[in-house]
Amino acid sequence: MIDIVLYIHILAATVWIGGSIFLFTLGIFLRDKKAQKEVYYHIGPLYGYMESVWLTVLIVTGLWMFFNLGIDNIVKNGFPEEFASVMTIKLWLVALITLFTIIHMYIAFKTHNKERGTIEKMLSRGSSMAIFILNLIIIWFAMKVRGFL
Numbered sequence: 001m002i003d004i005v006l007y008i009h010i011l012a013a014t015v016w017i018g019g020s021i022f023l024f025t026l027g028i029f030l031r032d033k034k035a036q037k038e039v040y041y042h043i044g045p046l047y048g049y050m051e052s053v054w055l056t057v058l059i060v061t062g063l064w065m066f067f068n069l070g071i072d073n074i075v076k077n078g079f080p081e082e083f084a085s086v087m088t089i090k091l092w093l094v095a096l097i098t099l100f101t102i103i104h105m106y107i108a109f110k111t112h113n114k115e116r117g118t119i120e121k122m123l124s125r126g127s128s129m130a131i132f133i134l135n136l137i138i139i140w141f142a143m144k145v146r147g148f149l
């Protein structure tokens with residue numbers, strides 16, 4: 001069973017992170033403002049729904065492994081120390097990614113096909129940049145967690 005759950009977890013991670021890198025790249029390299037608006041108008045909501053499903057899958061499968069592999073006790077007892085701290089950092093990264101995703105989606109749906117104000121623009125760009133960077137960092141900690149098992 002653990003193999004299947006881990007497989008789904010890794011599949012979800014590839015879709016979630018791959019999607020975020022692709023959209024981030026699009027935002028940088030698709031310089032034509034009109035084309036960018038059109039692309040985001042058409043794929044934005046679809047991408048948003050798809051990514052939230054995969055993030056949920058990541059969290060559900062991650063929590064399943066967390067409790068079924070006894071990692072909850074390791075974090076609770078703080079022993080082995082290094083394993084507990086690597087897992088704790090990963091959990092904080094997941095919490096931050098989830099928070100920035102909620103902020104990003106809230107603004108995206110609120111301003112879909114509307115002009116954005118300065119604060120909305122800053123929050124939207126800042127949150128997508130944060131998700132992008134945190135995603136690159138979380139792979140490192142995910143790899144370390146695996147190393148302890």
Ligand code: HEM
Pocket residue numbers: 006009010013016017058059061062063064065066069071091094097138139142143144145146147149
């Ligand atoms: C954005 C969210 C997440 C991402 C991108 C992510 C990514 C990954 C990746 C890529 C691996 C495989 C690492 C490897 O094989 O070297 C992994 C493993 C693992 N993840 Fe996550 N993860 C996320 C959320 C979570 C959450 C919320 C938990 C627990 C509460 C969790 C617990 C685990 C565990 C226990 C493993 C190792 C399982 C094993 O090796 O048997 N993950 N994660």
